[in-house]
Amino acid sequence: MCGGLATWVQAYVFDAGGRTAEGISALANGDGIANYEGCGLLFFESHLGGYGARFALDREERGRGKSQALRLYEANFERVLHYSGFGEGRPWKTPQQKAPLGWIKQTPIGSGDDSASKDKGSFLQNLFSATNKNANEEEYEIILKGENSPSRKVEGWEPTCEDVLTWIPPTPKLLSDATLLLWRFTLNGTMSAKNGRWENMRNAWIALIDIERKHRDSPPLQFCPIASLASSMLVDPADTGAEYVGNGRLARGLYKMGTLLKLGRTTDGPVESTAIREPIAERDPEFWLPVNSELQKEWKDVVDSLTSALDGYIYPSDEEDSLANVMDTNNRLEAWDFEARPILEHAIVYASCKAGDIESLSVARSICSQGVTLRASSPEEWWRYSIVLGLLGDEIASEDALYTSINVGGGQGSRA
Numbered sequence: 001m002c003g004g005l006a007t008w009v010q011a012y013v014f015d016a017g018g019r020t021a022e023g024i025s026a027l028a029n030g031d032g033i034a035n036y037e038g039c040g041l042l043f044f045e046s047h048l049g050g051y052g053a054r055f056a057l058d059r060e061e062r063g064r065g066k067s068q069a070l071r072l073y074e075a076n077f078e079r080v081l082h083y084s085g086f087g088e089g090r091p092w093k094t095p096q097q098k099a100p101l102g103w104i105k106q107t108p109i110g111s112g113d114d115s116a117s118k119d120k121g122s123f124l125q126n127l128f129s130a131t132n133k134n135a136n137e138e139e140y141e142i143i144l145k146g147e148n149s150p151s152r153k154v155e156g157w158e159p160t161c162e163d164v165l166t167w168i169p170p171t172p173k174l175l176s177d178a179t180l181l182l183w184r185f186t187l188n189g190t191m192s193a194k195n196g197r198w199e200n201m202r203n204a205w206i207a208l209i210d211i212e213r214k215h216r217d218s219p220p221l222q223f224c225p226i227a228s229l230a231s232s233m234l235v236d237p238a239d240t241g242a243e244y245v246g247n248g249r250l251a252r253g254l255y256k257m258g259t260l261l262k263l264g265r266t267t268d269g270p271v272e273s274t275a276i277r278e279p280i281a282e283r284d285p286e287f288w289l290p291v292n293s294e295l296q297k298e299w300k301d302v303v304d305s306l307t308s309a310l311d312g313y314i315y316p317s318d319e320e321d322s323l324a325n326v327m328d329t330n331n332r333l334e335a336w337d338f339e340a341r342p343i344l345e346h347a348i349v350y351a352s353c354k355a356g357d358i359e360s361l362s363v364a365r366s367i368c369s370q371g372v373t374l375r376a377s378s379p380e381e382w383w384r385y386s387i388v389l390g391l392l393g394d395e396i397a398s399e400d401a402l403y404t405s406i407n408v409g410g411g412q413g414s415r416a
Contacts, residue, residue, distance in 0.1 A: 004039030004048065007032065011051045015338045018375025020058045021409060027052030028072060043174045049076035050177040051338070057184055058380040061411035067190045069181075077178035078197070081204050084169045089203035091169060091211070095159045099166035172227035175204055179230040180342040186263070187350055188380075189287070198264025202234040209239055219244060226339055233258040246309055246333055253305025254343065257351060260298060288387050290356025299355035306348045307363055309333040345371065349384055353391055364388045372401075379410030 007026055014023040026032040027048055039045045053072035060067055081087035083097065170178075179201055185191045186198075209231070212220035219241030221228040228242035232251040237243050242251030291299060333340060345367055352364035368385040375381050382405035390398035 003035035004044055007036045007048055011048065012336065012338055014055070015051075016374070018378030018381060020055050020378055020380075023055030024052065024059065028056045028068065042168075042171055043076075043080065046076035046080070046174060047177055050181050053181055054184060054338075057181075057188055057190070058378055059409050059411075060188065060190070067185075070185065070190055073178070073181055073185070077174065077181070078200075080170045080174065081178075081200055083167055086170055086204035086207050087200035089207050091207045095163045095167040097163070097167055098157070099160070099162040170204060170208070172208065172221055172224045175201070175208060176224070176227040176230040179205075179233060180339075183233065183342050184346065186261075187346055193261045193263050194265065196264065198234070200264075202264055205231040205235050205240075209235065225333070226335055229254060229333075229343060234263060249305040250309040250333060250343070253302045253308075253351075254347065256298070256305070257302050257347060260295070260302070260354075288350065288353050290391070291354050296355055296357065299351055300357060300360060302351040303348065303355050303360045303363065306344070306351060309344060310348075346384075349388065353387060356391065358392075361388060361392050365392060372404075377408050379405045379408050381405075382408065383410060 010026050011023065014020075014026065024032075026035075032052070033049070036048045037045050039048070049072050053069040053076070056069040056072065057067070060069060078087070085092045085096075182191075182197060182201060186193050186195075191197065209220045220239065221231060222241035222244055225242075225245045228237075228240045228245060229251055231240045232242040232254045235255075237248065237251035237255050240251070242248070242254075245251060290296065333344065349364040349367055352360035355361075365385075365388050368381065368388050371378070371381040372385050382401050386398045386401035386405065389401055
């Protein structure tokens, strides 16, 4: 009865040890999904499905395109953005579809209409009361509604409780999981930074922030640091409340990083809403290589901003000369490693590779060294380590790291 909670715990245990194969078995394969697919309260099964996509992505070939992890993303996240209208930036105020199932009250045979069976008290009284159940208590069962499939015929239709709870809008946690998974897809090469899914995600965050502003006096998303940081990859931190996370530099670094990559922006004009015309896989061989000299300083600023969340150190910059050389451990981001790894590891290593200077690459190498030590069975860790070592000029160690990534399962199921 607690398969969802057990799988949740397993996800963190397997990730901490880099046990990718076991993570795929528990969260991405059919047998594992069967243990938690019924845990739908506030998209709990979608969160676990997103974790399974991360494990699957750790073992996939770079730039493969046909991705099991991408299918898991579509099933767990894209469908929510689609039916709620958040992906188009037009969230529905009421459900636009009927739930395919409903509850009816079933009266046991022979219960009669005695007064004792009618006066049962409120639902909460029945739930928390210590009285024993009797034969006259009401029972409920699930039945199919008139239409077996979801319907958009809403004329003269009043949504019921089942309809509302079936088609609830995305939560901040759901959007943050989806955003960080899209970021992993982009760095992995499964999809391009110009993919239309990024624009759908931007629309969803803007719609959610507008709702938060309408119903809250405090800054939007301030109650959920991971959500405010994830949204900062697409929305200005001044609008997400991420400026209050640590010293605010992490959010500004993520926003600048998203701007440099032009996430979801195919041109300077309107963005195509479909992802079909855009190549799924990013096959650009220079995607992880340093940029030209004009943008290196921009990427170096990103590295300094992101790494400030690791040690609380405020790196000197033109705007903050007066705050240079300040260390404050309260500025460190506190979160589960599994949750924050796309921000504190993948993002920093990628930005360091784009900057290309020896200081940034040394930071990336230390992060990767820690990763392959603690998560030695993760193909993704060894693959990123090989890139950093190659940029540092250690070709032999880079090749060894790449072969290790393949030996521990990197690219399984793909053609040589």
